[in-house]
Amino acid sequence: MTMTIGEDLRAARRRAGVSLGQLAAMTGVSAGHLSRIERGEREATPAVVRHYEVALAASPVPLRATETPHSRDPEPGTVDDMKRRGLLSVIAAASVGVATGEPLTRLLDGLSTEPPSLVGLPEVRAVEAAADLYMRMDLARGGNAATAMARGSLEWAVKLRDRPMAEPVRDRLNSAIGLLADRVGWATYDQGRLEPATRLLTFALDSAARGADRDLRAHTMLDLSVAFADMGRPNDGVEILRMALGDERISSAERANVHAVAARHCASAGDRPAGLRHIGLAEEALARSEPAVAPGWARHITVSPGHHDSALGLALFQLGEDARARVRLGAALERLGENRTRTGLRCLTRLAVLRIREGDREGGAEQARRAVVLASDVQSARVAKDLRMMIDGVRQCGMPELARELSGSPAAV
Structure with a gap:
């Protein structure tokens, strides 16, 4: 017209x-x-x-x-x-x-970038850098925005597989894709989306297994086992970790990590003796640990300060070993860096319950309130679940008023 x-x-x-x-x-x-x-x-x-x-x-x-x-x-x-x-x-x-x-x-049409016709180390380093950046963002706060960014990087990285490249480059690319997929899968699990998380983590495991990083393969199996345990299948989680432990090439540091998580699964399955055996094996592996030989990604997680203390503390708490749990959880809180916010909160919620159980109601209440405040800035289904566990523990210890106060936090919903 x-x-x-x-x-x-x-x-x-x-x-x-x-x-x-x-x-x-x-x-x-x-x-x-x-x-x-x-x-x-x-x-x-x-x-x-x-x-x-x-x-x-x-x-x-x-x-x-x-x-x-x-x-x-x-x-x-x-x-x-x-x-x-x-x-x-x-x-x-x-x-x-x-x-x-x-x-x-x-206006965004045509922005998708096709992978190069020949893949070399620059492309692999780009995937590794994306995984490292996303890992640090996710460990600090989590959240959907970071996950969306990582998914875009992962989709591009997977396209690289179809391009010609030297075998050493392919091995390194598979490990990089495995790491990025593991982190996306773990973040998906942390959002409470268990079934999509298991699919992503299974994909990550397949990619990691094609690469040369044995610790990454074991760690991905560990993450997958946690998702299974949270779906009410802790025995399956233990079985997955047995497969991981069958690889003699994994480092002592990662072996200790796997044993600690296996102990937690055993506790959930009601097998306390097996859980305590895994605790002992984790401590033995730690005595042999050589952090200097750990892969780069492990410095953010497995061999980062306080990590093994937190893993063992969570397992000991689950096993009812309150005194030993308090020592480990306290040590973890002292050593964990600022970028391990969620892990620190998991330790803090349990320490609050332990202090109240031991009769230090004032100190336990202070820690519980602190946990609620810190959790308000964290997007995590795991942390929300831990807060509810803490509130139930407070209530069971005869402090209903404090439990009602803590229940008012949006982070505990």
């Missing part, structure tokens, strides 16, 4: 669902002036008509007053002209924050 009079301008504006106020903001022309033009009280000049066309993506009209013989604008009615006017319309709407979602998302 060619817009030549005010009635046409008004009809086009209404079809586009744009108010006079919005159009005024887009064009810089007052709403009162536009209203008079639409009512026929003022002349619809070529400049005003062009304002409408750009803002509403309407069909153009010949504007003899503004045409130049050297204009590079597309011919009216062509596909290029339609694209141009559509984009100008979106830009005009976006300039005042009234663009609709669908046209805006079209």
Whole structure:
């Protein structure tokens, strides 16, 4: 339609669902002036008509007053002209924050980056860097935004597999993909989405097993076992870890980690003697541990300060070894870095319960309140579950008023 009079301008504006106020903001022309033009009280000049066309993506009209013989604008009615006017319309709407979602998302078309025809170490290092960045972000706070970023990196990394590369490069790429997938899977588990997490972690395990990093394979199996245990299948979790422990090539540090988590699963399965045996084996492995030979990713997790104390403390708490648990959990809290927020909270919730059980109600209440405050800034289904466990423990210890107070925290929901 060619817009030549005010009635046409008004009809086009209404079809586009744009108010006079919005159009005024887009064009810089007052709403009162536009209203008079639409009512026929003022002349619809070529400049005003062009304002409408750009803002509403309407069909153009010949504007003899503004045409130049050297204009590079597309011919009216062509596909290029339609694209141009559509984009100008979106830009005009976006300039005042009234663009609709669908046209805006079209601006992102074509951003997907295809992998190179030949994969080398630069691409592998890029995947490793993405995994390292995401791991640090996730360990600190978690959250959906970081997970979405990691998924994009993972999708691109998986495409690299189909490209030709040297075998040493392929081994390293498989380990990098395995690490990134493990971290995404673990974050998905931490959000309480157990079934998608097990699928992602199984994919991560397959990738890690194709690479040369045996500790990564074992750690991925550990994460997978935790997901199974939380689905009410702790015996399956123990079985997965037995497979991991069958690999003699894993480091003593990771072996200790696996034994500590196996002890926790045994406690959940009601097999306390087996759990205590795994505790002993974890402590033996720690005595032989050589952190200097651990892979780079393990320095954020397995061999980071306080990690083994936290893993053993959680298991001992589950096994009912309160005195030993308190020592380990206390040591973990003293040593854990600022980037291990969720692990620190898991230790703190249990220490609060232990102190109250031992008769230090004031100290335990202080720790419980501190845990609730710290958890308010953390997105984690595990931490929320731990808070509920702590509140139940407080209630069972005869402190119902404190339990009610703590239950009011949104983090415990």
